[in-house]
Amino acid sequence: xxxxxxxxxxxxxxxLDQWEDDLRRRYPEPDNKLAPNSTKTKEEFRxxxxxxxxxxxxxxxLNHLHQTVDFVRAKRAEYLPLKKRKMGLWDGxxxxxxxxxDSDPDTRLAQIEHLLQTAEAIRRDGHPKWFILTxxxxxxxxxxxxxxxxxxxxxxxxxxxxxEYSDKIVFAxxxxxxxxxxxxxxxxxxxxxxxxxxLDNVMMSWGHDEYMYHVTKDYLPPEALYxxxxxxxxxxxxxxxxGHLMNAADRxxxxxxxxxNPYDLYTKSAERPDADELRSYYEALWAEFFPPQLAx
Ligand SMILES: [Fe+2]
Numbered sequence: 359x360x361x362x363x364x365x366x367x368x369x370x371x372x373x374l375d376q377w378e379d380d381l382r383r384r385y386p387e388p389d390n391k392l393a394p395n396s397t398k399t400k401e402e403f404r405x406x407x408x409x410x411x412x413x414x415x416x417x418x419x420l421n422h423l424h425q426t427v428d429f430v431r432a433k434r435a436e437y438l439p440l441k442k443r444k445m446g447l448w449d450g451x452x453x454x455x456x457x458x459x460d461s462d463p464d465t466r467l468a469q470i471e472h473l474l475q476t477a478e479a480i481r482r483d484g485h486p487k488w489f490i491l492t493x494x495x496x497x498x499x500x501x502x503x504x505x506x507x508x509x510x511x512x513x514x515x516x517x518x519x520x521x522e523y524s525d526k527i528v529f530a531x532x533x534x535x536x537x538x539x540x541x542x543x544x545x546x547x548x549x550x551x552x553x554x555x556x557l558d559n560v561m562m563s564w565g566h567d568e569y570m571y572h573v574t575k576d577y578l579p580p581e582a583l584y585x586x587x588x589x590x591x592x593x594x595x596x597x598x599x600x601g602h603l604m605n606a607a608d609r610x611x612x613x614x615x616x617x618x619n620p621y622d623l624y625t626k627s628a629e630r631p632d633a634d635e636l637r638s639y640y641e642a643l644w645a646e647f648f649p650p651q652l653a654x
Contacts, residue, residue: 368506382624383406419535425519429564452470476621489582496618511565515591519538554602556603570587584615
């Protein structure tokens with residue numbers, strides 16, 4: 359059993375899931391009967407903006423204010439050496455679970471259950487083992503919160519820093535308060551990058567996606583790594599922004615990111631997976647790809 363630090367009071371959201379709950383409101387599960395060119399999504403988006411919760415808005419205000427090139431460089435230097443902690447599957451899940459409100463016994467297992475539900479839905483659909491494992495571990499990078507990072511540096515939609523902001527970024531208007539918006543070099547379409555340079559050469563706003571990519575990059579196939587690294591890059595995988603920075607590999611593997619997204623967003627259900635029963639299956643799956651402990 360791991361020794362858990364006290365949960366830091368790190369931001370406006372009552373818990374990290376509130377961001378993902380909000381994503382489901384912004385991107386409701388598609389109605390399959392809807393014509394491809396329906397304007398429903400646009401209307402829904404307008405409705406979303408009209409009644410978004412104040413704490414979510416405040417969360418994005420902070421995220422967009424603080425995610426600068428300098429901030430991202432500093433966090434990469436701090437975390438990417440992966441010297442914080444070594445964790446196996448079950449200590450990782452238990453550690454993540456300390457993010458939820460300990461005072462409510464019904465949500466005590468919320469993080470474990472959400473990850474198991476995601477993985478189990480992928481497994482039910484007959485996808486390869488690496489895909490199932492990706493469903494299970496894609497949010498492990500949220501341990502950043504337990505290392506003391508504020509919510510706006512852990513979750514939220516991600517976007518490239520060091521180049522012009524897309525108007526597809528949610529609450530893009532808050533980016534005018536980001537100090538980088540005053541740096542001319544960062545505000546051309548390609549900014550500090552070259553057209554078609556590939557996203558691997560582009561710094562994304564800092565959060566759990568980029569962090570977990572670095573934790574797992576030696577162990578999983580490229581499709582899995584794209585899912586992990588870009589699952590919160592909604593401006594690109596939902597709205598097609600930033601294509602001018604992508605290369606052929608990005609265009610190919612973004613199909614995997616898109617295939618993963620419904621499992622991330624729409625597999626929350628009232629049916630509770632039996633964590634103890636599933637534990638041996640997932641420990642064996644982990645062992646097929648990863649060493650007993652991963653370096654975080
Ligand atoms: Fe995530």
